[in-house]
Amino acid sequence: xxxxxxxxxxxxxxxSSAMAQQVDLRRKISVSGSAETEVTPDIIYIGISLKEYLNxxxxxxxxxxxxxxxxxxxxxxxAKENLTISNLSSWNYATExxxxxxxxxxxxxxxxxxxxxxxxxxxxxIDAKGIANTNIESYDYSKIESLKKDLxxxxxxxxxxxxxxMAEALGNKLNGVIEIQDGGDNIIQPVYRNYMMKSxxxxxxxxxxxIDFKKIKLNFTVNVVFELSPDLTAKK
Numbered sequence: 001x002x003x004x005x006x007x008x009x010x011x012x013x014x015x016s017s018a019m020a021q022q023v024d025l026r027r028k029i030s031v032s033g034s035a036e037t038e039v040t041p042d043i044i045y046i047g048i049s050l051k052e053y054l055n056x057x058x059x060x061x062x063x064x065x066x067x068x069x070x071x072x073x074x075x076x077x078x079a080k081e082n083l084t085i086s087n088l089s090s091w092n093y094a095t096e097x098x099x100x101x102x103x104x105x106x107x108x109x110x111x112x113x114x115x116x117x118x119x120x121x122x123x124x125x126i127d128a129k130g131i132a133n134t135n136i137e138s139y140d141y142s143k144i145e146s147l148k149k150d151l152x153x154x155x156x157x158x159x160x161x162x163x164x165x166m167a168e169a170l171g172n173k174l175n176g177v178i179e180i181q182d183g184g185d186n187i188i189q190p191v192y193r194n195y196m197m198k199s200x201x202x203x204x205x206x207x208x209x210x211i212d213f214k215k216i217k218l219n220f221t222v223n224v225v226f227e228l229s230p231d232l233t234a235k236k
Contacts, residue, residue, distance in 0.1 A: 027228040028178060029167060033159025035151040036219040041139035041190065042114045047086065049132040051106035062105045065130040069109065072125035082112040106132060139189065141216055148185065151220045156180070159224040167228055175227040183221030190214035 050065040073083050087108040113119050123131065141147070160174070167173055 026178070027230065028225050029163050029174075029228055030223065030225045031159050031163045031166070032183070032221055032223045033155045033157070033162060034183075034219060034221045035154035035158060036217065037147070037151060038215040038217050039141050039144075039147065040215050042142050043140040044113050044116060044119075045137045045139065046111045046113060046119055047133075047135045047137045048109045048111055049106060049134070050109070050126075050130050051132040052104040053129050054104075055129075059104075060127065060130055062107055065127060066107065068126045068130075069122070072122040073111070075125065076118045076122050078111070078113060078118060078122075084110050086110045110137065139216075144187075144216075144218075147218060148220065151218060152182070152222060155183075155220050155222045156224065159222055160226075163224065163226045167226075173229045175229045177224060178227050179225040181223040183223060186219040186221070188217040188219075190216060 048069070050062060050069065052062050052065070053060050070080070070083065073080065085107060111119065111122075123134070163174055
């Protein structure tokens with residue numbers, strides 16, 4: 001029995017010693033650093049909806065409006081692959097037309113541009129009465145991944161600078177990095193007023209879409225734990 005108690009006591013002391021060895025006794029300082037910037041989107045996806053309409057007794061066909069759109073895109077110097085059809089008003093236009101002679105077909109397109117001024121020029125080349133509406137679908141920045149990297153490096157350097165002057169205020173210095181935590185990506189996309197050119201508005205020559213163009217805001221934060229020098233009197 002005594003032997004069992006002695007063995008248990010030795011095991012307990014050994015475990016306690018191991019746990020004591022695992023306690024991190026390093027002196028630390030935990031800080032956060034951030035960096036931010038704003039960029040103008042250079043990839044913009046715009047939805048364009050064309051719709052047939054009656055000009056007196058004559059119907060302006062969707063094929064004619066489509067020709068105008070493709071010609072305008074080419075004239076603006078935009079690659080043809082940047083214009084795609086995103087939706088049709090009817091899965092079978094020919095059948096629908098036979099059933100209902102008054103049927104007005106419509107098509108939706110998606111246009112990728114880098115400059116919204118070119119988009120305005122494109123609209124000027126299309127019969128305004130055939131434009132049902134337009135809207136900004138999405139936007140992006142072509143070098144955003146590279147920008148993320150640069151900003152996170154700046155955030156790390158900001159954290160180091162903060163930790164350095166805080167440590168120096170106590171007569172201490174940094175002794176290396178213990179832990180780095182990425183605070184995540186904070187990207188605030190611009191909010192646009194959805195702009196539209198309705199057929200009913202197309203009677204006016206001044207009925208051009210109004211665009212409230214804003215920048216993408218990027219803000220990145222990192223949390224860093226630095227080890228402090230064990231010597232309180234140490235100076236940098």
